[in-house]
Amino acid sequence: MSIELNPGIPEGPLSQKWDNYKANMKLVNPANKRKYSVIVVGTGLAGASAAASLAELGYEVKSFCTHDSARRAHSIAAQGGINAAKSYPNDGDSVWRLFYDTIKGGDYRAREANVYRLAQNSTSIIDQCVSQGVPFAREYSGELANRSFGGAQVSRTFYARGQTGQQLLLGAYSQLMKEVEKGKVTLFPYREMLDVVMVDGKARGIITRNVTTGEVERHAADAVVLATGGYGRVYFLSTNAMNSNVTAIWRAHRRGALFGNPCYVQIHPTCIPVSGNYQAKLTLMSESLRNDGRVWVPKKKEDCKKDPSTIPDEDRDYYLERKYPSFGNLAPRDISSRAAKEVCDEGRGVGESGLAVYLDFRDAIKRDGEAAIRERYGNLFDMYHEITNENPYRSPMRIYPAVHYTMGGLWVDYSLQTTLPGLFAAGEANFSDHGANRLGASALMQGLSDGYFILPYTVTNYLGTHAQDLLKKVDVNHAAFESAEKEVRAEIDRMLENGKKGKRTVTEIYRDLGKVVWDKIGMARSEQGLKEALAEIEKLQKDFDTDLLLTGDSKLNKNLEMAGRLRDLLELGALMARDALERKESCGGHFRVESQTPDGEAQRDDENFAHVAAWEYKGKGQVPVRHQEKLVYENVKLSVRSYK
């Protein structure tokens, strides 16, 4: 059976669609709002801002997170900044320009209407955050400071030193805590969401596990928002946090929510290279460093092991400046990452492993002085020094691409609703705004746009539209809760029971999965490699089912949590391979070696692939079904993305 994928884009010209939506939406009157409850899972930028904003409207909000505190969500680690079309520098920016840059940056694989709304909301986000006391960087004039990020020729990025994500999250968190104090939000920390409960075709609750006590619990509501982040941890090594995972959205997918573009993954060009085989995660060096740092490798292979300061300029290949003169070191992430891989594949990589390139501040320090560079990037330089024991003020940083962000996620319509009625997805958890590649400083923008300025309208519209049904309250004793809880319990018990017999630890199987996915569904993908990946993941799934070694009990047990997540990541890995296999074109972060231009750039196939692939789950071990949402471009002409 084919599923009708209706994005529900409002009528009217692009710039009026969101206004039209708001003009025609259903409202809920103030006295009735308290009769509705909304579950928000996740407390990152999207989740915290959504929970706070919905509570301010008057709904009863239940906010869930896996940590002790909402403030620990991984949005906290975003470094560089947040984009907004404020055009304070008077350098030619506008809502249209931000919209256009985002569509182009995403390699023409995102929905026009969503992206335009994102650009429109961007300016309100900055006003909102300033009103919360977010200490953005300022000029001596007292005005807000801006810098540039990849894929843009204007300075539209607002920042708070190298801790922009932290400051924005603490702003949203403080607003959330204000509502907790008022009694409008109830916090459920230490909870992991393990299922969505559907009653009469609508999402009416979730099943959670309290990670400290092991209790499995039922929670009912009238709508459910998943703001649980991306799935970069499928690669084992990534810049994501240890607790980032796919489980919440995957369980929703298992219940019927379609999964959009799982193969679209962002590999960030500037991370500290892998060292040794014990590492658990990788560290990002903010893209903002590319404002002043110059990326290069030696022209000659034999120079690669030399002290870089002894290599004269004429023997250095500043390959981004050479290949993309108009964007230079600020070429978009997918392009910069691939270029780094290319020079390393040619044997010109540096460092012990040969899998690194230089990011050099020599010229910036000469031009602006060490103090100015310290002021701009001090904490990033310190971080680099701590990890590598090398001083980047004296010798260039060594960097290499690493998995950072996932553009794919649950398929949502214009209102951010998944294919399950009443189930919404926001932030990185949805697939919506970045197409096949996200521009730097746009993740924070999207998370906050979804949470502050979209969901408060669209969830209201949903509640208003289905008031008749939703005012008939569902109780957690309903049979649907009963059976969902039973399934969750059975799965946990099964893992603990099987875990007594096996030989392979969670980490061992997980590391193997990561290697397969990185090697075969990473920066370059081929038909043969993807088929191999499917076979290898199937083997790992077997290992997981029959040879898992799991110790400890069902109370606080990180390893048990990881096992449950790994189970889902194994299934996801297979879906990513299928999606990459079916998308026989290159676009953005998805690079099929069979589909490239003579000079090695991504070759899109607009005729056959200008669509979203949305996958339907068919059961464990079953082949999923691929559906399509055609992407319609009425305002932007599809063209070859050039940063030359």
Added chain:
Amino acid sequence: MSASQSKTINIRLRVWRQESREAQGFFEEHELKGVLVDMSFLEMLDVLNEQIIKSGKRPLEFESDCREGICGTCSLVVQGQAHGPVRGATTCQLYMRTFVDGETITIEPWRAKAFPVIRDLVTDRRAFDRIQMAGGYTGAKTGPHADANAILIPKDLADRAMDAAACIGCGACVAACPNASASLFTSAKVTQLALLPQGQADRKRRVIRMVDQMDKEGFGSCSNLQECEAACPKKISIQNIAIMKQEYLKAALAADFRAGMGSADGGA
């Protein structure tokens, strides 16, 4: 990194094990051989856990998340010091090159009445959330606001607010303080918002309520021992505590506050 890549050390670990909040805790000893000095401290514990799991025992519980020093999740007392012997770093930013071959390393949880142990090295720090909840916000709601550049904020003021706002809420200040005071944590938020124009409307209410909540949670008083500043991975200054005390005094003495606010738990 490359120079020391293959250098390894052997270490002995004394780690705190405690089944539950109520259970009696104890030190358990382990030996780890061939630890690469470029490993992070938490990666070393990952390796230890693999060893424990392979021997069929319950793994050691400890918390971590971002592993880059910003989320505030990791929280270990290493060699008697909160976040270990390196200043200005979280536990996850500690590297094995800090330790010498043959060293015995003692690892304990945060120890404070207000942070009860959940299991092993994991403590419950939700008291911090309740302090934040008491007033650590500006009261701004989602909606239209004045343009972000409508109020100019001098750069040095914004920078000082940012210095205070850099707190990651890890609780090292409490763990390091002989009184288990949460003054550094609380004062960082009070100062950030007291400095900024956006924090003025509820400035008095904020400091009174946050300090009162801090006391209610069972944190001790500040007696200027400065251990918190030394342990703080973000080098938050104890000047913030001085500012908080001044703010508290001014608020408590202000007639308009007392008339308008009533008791501290009454709200406005």
